[in-house]
Amino acid sequence: MHLNGVAIVAVSAWALALSPAVVRGQDAPPKLTIAAGGGIATPFHGDFDFTAPAWEVSVRGSIARHVAVEGFFEQWEHAQGNVLLDQAIQGPGGFLGRVARIEQRTTYRMRTAGVNVLATGGSPRVSFVVGGGIGQLAYDRRSANTTSGCDAGTAQLCRSTENIFSSESFTVQGVAEVDVAVARRVQVFGRYVIVVPVSDPGFGHGSVGGGVRLVLW
DSSP: OHHHHHHHHHHHHHHHHHSTTOOOOOSSOOSEEEEEEEEEEEEOSTTOOSOEEEEEEEEEEEEETTEEEEEEEEEEEEEEEEEEEEEEEEETTEEEEEEEEEEEEEEEEEEEEEEEEEEEEEOSSEEEEEEEEEEEEEEEEEEEEEEEEEOGGGGGGOSEEEEEEEEEEEEEEEEEEEEEEEETTEEEEEEEEEEEESSOGGGOEEEEEEEEEEEOO
């Protein structure tokens, strides 16, 4: 799956670079850029059987001819839930009563910030970036239950409850990116990122996406 994501990024960027609609890019490799983009994140953990929308911002500066340093922030978030209607409530002594509506909702959110050291190459129009670095992630899961329409026997259940779990970990990450110049100070990019927590490698994720990079200098 991860190799497929990298392939999609590379093929899309090459197709754009060969398009006659692309205008001439900057004449020299950029020294300082900022970027923002979005895509889809795929958690690796077996309990997360979903993909989630993700977004990212970054700042990149060149420190040598083919070496750059990048600071980035990435977040993905996914919400899921269900509604139960006309539920019978049982207790130790038997039937307690009925509840008209129970709404259950869980929200998962992962935020990662880090620094990458990148090898760069290519031409002024199309450049390739690959590398990795270290960072830190913050994860939280919020589960909420809202109950309404309780009869007299279950009136004590008609309240909202919320449980929150959170954790943090240092991370290592890898990056592969293709940048295509569409104007003198504007690039579009395709990017694949893999984030692996040091404390629990199976809790990581991969994300594929694209966006716009502005050349400041």
